[in-house]
Amino acid sequence: MEQQATAPRPRAALDAAVGPALDIDRAEAALIEHYPRLVRLGYLVLPPALGRHRRVLAAHALVQRALPRTRPEAGEPAPAGDPGYAYVRLRVLRAALDAARPRGRFALPRAGQLPPLLPQVWGLRLFPRSGGADELALDQALGRLSAPARAAFVLRALELGADREVRALLEAAGVEDPGAAVAEATALRVPPGSREGTLLKSVEFDPCSLQARPTDLMHRRRHLRAAAIGVAAAAVCGALLLSFTGGNPDGAAAPPYARNAAAEQALDPGLLTRAEPGVWKSADRPGFASWPARGSRTDDEALLRRALAVWARPGDGVQVTATPGTPSGPAAGPAQLLYAGDVDSAAVVLLYDGLRVVRYAEARSGDGSGAAALDFARADAADTDTAAAVVVGRTDGNVRYLTAPWVTSAAARDLLAPGQAARPLHRNADGLTDPVAGPAATGDCRAWPALQLGPRLVTDLGELVPARLTTGAPGATAASPAPWSHTACQLQPLRSQGVRSVHLWHFAHQQLPGGAGAADWYCTRAETWRGTGSRAVAQFQAPGARPSDRAAVVGRAGDSPACGPRSPHALAGGLWRSPGGTWYALAAGSEDVTSLAATGGVHGTEPGPTAFWPASADARAELSGRLRDGGKVAPLR
Known part of the structure; x- marks a missing residue:
């Protein structure tokens, strides 16, 4: 049962609690600037029983109605010096809590308990994109809280750092016992990353990044068919009159809404x-x-x-x-x-x-x-490579796969621990695996599980079909797990993006100045099933790194052929500080790069695929490379 907020307090009490009124223009500016943040807050506090479509529309409606028609009654002091945002946040929070309050048997529903007049859609259901198993578990856990406790959990994770501030804001929003709400939120068992706000910031809880699909088409069709029958009845009467003059304007045309045999x-x-x-x-x-x-x-x-x-x-x-x-x-x-x-x-x-x-x-x-x-x-x-397995179940962060009939062996391994042997994974007679840990759905990248299916290496990116992992020069299909130890954590942003395969290319090995050792340069390229939306990321790994240390991202490209079979070249650069404290601009290209040039904050030209130049700590260099065939290559930015 939901324990709800009490009715809002009189204006005098609010004025005493949250301070004087503020300029409505400042509140409007804050609403526009922080609109996605406010809609997320409203979506998370609204009752889950509304359903995701209703919650999305209601959250947008609450925020769009947060500005009063006249001068604001009161403004809450904002932690970041923005009283406009704090005032609008209070209005949104109060409206969301009010929508969750129970109403009497014969009482009229409140504004937040009715489908919003605006925004409104017809024929579509809107809902946020789904995250991973942790996000789903968190959503279910929040649904078990009372509305004030749910608000306390969200405010503490996303808005306010101290329980004292959370209690004060809940009290201003009309919650009768803010302390009990905070205690209930504290006692909730949630997946890792929930209380720090990492999971709440995912696409699962983003009502501004939506998917759309049609409503029940058959249900709509039945209503339209009933209306059509009424129209047809009237048309028949007209046809009887027209028959005296020999008229049938539709001839032998099929009746409307004929049944589709293929769909049946x-x-x-x-x-x-x-x-x-x-x-x-x-x-x-x-x-x-x-x-x-x-x-x-x-x-x-x-x-x-x-x-x-x-x-x-x-x-x-x-x-x-x-x-x-x-x-x-x-x-x-x-x-x-x-x-x-x-x-x-x-x-x-x-x-x-x-x-x-x-x-x-x-x-x-x-x-x-x-x-x-x-x-x-x-x-x-x-x-055979991309149809090697399908996810059939996710439970408590673990994944079960159904493997293809041609997969002869299955093993689990951690890409961040290349020295560890793969662990054999049991499968039943149907090819269904035992549960195996999946990658964390948050930024907590202490391990990155992958599956070795015969000669193929795949990993779960939160979708039905796992992504294939390959290594080597562009076009190669090697499946060695070793090169992934420095770069696997960069797979996290690829979750739920429809990725078919990810290729890792170690394109350069560079001796650094001053005898500091050798650095490695990588390019990771993700291809999607839809053929668009590919991504390439350049990474730099300084010498002396442990096997699980992350390489630094130094360049990105979207919808680009870079680092792929169509453009098997790579060029990247960045600033690096030597152990002695000297700054250098580094550049590295693939082996077909014959010379490198830098302009802007750094000037110089060097032969070969790697180069370095002395630079200041804030230098910005423009790099270019010349290929063996005379062509040019631009860096990933």
Whole structure:
């Protein structure tokens, strides 16, 4: 049960608590500047029972209504010297708490308890993009708190550092017992990174970065069909009158809303296609299309029917996720069954339609009446390397995979500990692995788990299909885990981005001045399933680093062919301070770079793929490189 805030206090009490009124122009400027921050606060405090779509719209509505039509009543002193922001924050917090307060049996709903007039959408459901298992666990934990305690948790993690400040703000917002709210929030068990705000700042709780999908199309169609029948009845009456003059203006046209035979077939579990167990051995390009149907419930027609029905028209209670660039609509025809069985506490069905791998999961209640989830991942043109495994379940930060039939061995390893031997991973007869730790969904990068599947190396980036990891020059397909020890933590920003593969290229080894040792330069390139949105990151590793020390990021490029087969060149640079305290501008290129030049804050030209020049601590150099064939190469910035 939600314990809610009491009614707001009289104006005189508020004035005494939070100080004098402030200029409304300052409050408006603060709202515009901090709009995403305020909407996130409102979204997190609103009752989870509203559903993610309603919470998103309600959070935006609360912030957009935070400015009064007249002069503000009171302004709260802001920790950062911005009373405008503090005042608007108080208004948003008070409105969110008010929306969560219970109402009497015959009382009218409050403004925050009704669907907002604005913003409003029709035919779409909006919801934040899903994060990892830790974010989901935190969201469920926050849903168990009372509204004041939820507000206390969020304020302490994102807004105010001291409990004293949190209690004062809750009291100003009308909470009857702020101390109890803070104590309840303190006692909550949450995943690591929750109380520091790292998880709360993720895309899972960002109502300004949204996904959209249609509402129940079949439900809408039935309403439209009923309206059409009424119109048709009137048209028939008119047609009877027109028949006396011989008129039928539509001729032999089909009636509106004719049934789609292909869509009907996609809902029939008896029409699901199933690959033969050994067909992958003779396939021209083995991929998901050659996976046999596996699992203990492949003949459970009721489960398969529920999975197909939810895919076609997911209800409001279904949590739907999709990787960027992946449509989440129904199948165009009968899909292929990859797996159906029980995984931990869920019944799971994996389907494939040639473009997407779809995972349906429901609580193991036996009748599909519990919670359900639907996940989509782009998987077109998958081959033996990129179709080596699919995530079938996530529980408490652990992941279970279903491996391809051609995978002969599976082992778990930590990319940050290249000296440790891989740990063999048990699989059952269906190819389902035991639970294995997944990478942390936060910036806490003390380990980076990966899977060795035969000669292939893959890692979980928070999606259905794990990303393949390769090393070597552009175009190489080696799967050595050793080079990843300095760079694996840079995989964190690639989570939930639809990444198909990540390639690591150690493109330069440079002797540093003054006998300081040798540095290493890397370029990490991520390719997506959709063919756009690729990323390249240049990194520098100073000498003397331990195996798990992170390399420094010195350049980035988005939607660029850099460090890939289409442009197998690399150039990067940065400032470096020697052990003696002297600053240098460093530059390094791949082996096909024959000379380097620096202009701007540093001037010089050097032959070869590496160079260094004395520089000041704040120097900004413009680098360029000349290739062996006479072409030029620009640095990653």
